[in-house]
Amino acid sequence: MESTENSIDLSPTLIVEDNGPMQQRLLRLLVELIGSDTQITTAGSIAAAKAHLDENAGGTALVDIGLPDGNGIELIAWLHEHRPQLTIVVISAYGDEETVLAALRAGAIGYLLKEREDIELSLALQSIQRGGAPIDPFVARRILTLLPAAPPASSTPGAPASDNDHALSDRETEILHLVARGYSNREIAEMIALSRFTIEGYTKTIYRKLAVGSRTAAVFEAKSRGWLH
Secondary structure: OOOOOOOOOOOOEEEEOOOHHHHHHHHHHHHHHHOOOOOEEEEOOHHHHHHHOOOOOOOEEEEOOEEOOEEHHHHHHHHHHHOOOOEEEEEEOOOOHHHHHHHHHHOOOEEEEOOOOHHHHHHHHHHHHOOOOOEOHHHHHHHHOOOOOOOOOOOOOOOOOOHHHHOOOHHHHHHHHHHHOOOOHHHHHHHHOOOHHHHHHHHHHHHHHHOOOOHHHHHHHHHHOOOOO
């Protein structure tokens, strides 16, 4: 039986998109996936998105990057700080590495491209619903090409260690490797004989040290620093 521990509620959903046809497309895909009684709100700007969300807002936000009153990444960072219960996923026409990494670091847990077929976007929405963190394969492949090769096994004798070399403890590194392999906090807790709340504490510390806001961003950031191979 599939675990629902990490499932994400797609209702209510806030669609932050200024293009009318794209708004309607996402509305249709969500209704087809969840049903006609789902709660869906649309906003065409950053200001409208903030106005729609109260302090206890939960559910999911699908956020475009190019908005008429600012950059969607700014909105993602604001939502991550002020509406932490909200799951944020980008859906955009922009797929360059800098934009993707900035969005993930700001707090998005997934990154989708508008150009994909309906079936592809629908599968990505289903992945979100199951607790996944979908990143468009084309985007992921481009980001992976930026990752450095594994560093040498030993450094130059006598060379001072940088602060980053010791940014994560051994336990935090162990947990981050398990996160990268797709295990949930509960599964990690069972594997290393710690409580789920202890694991959650470790993951929050990892996020802080890497200056990220999600599991996906933590893995990307750690790989970019050569900490995961």
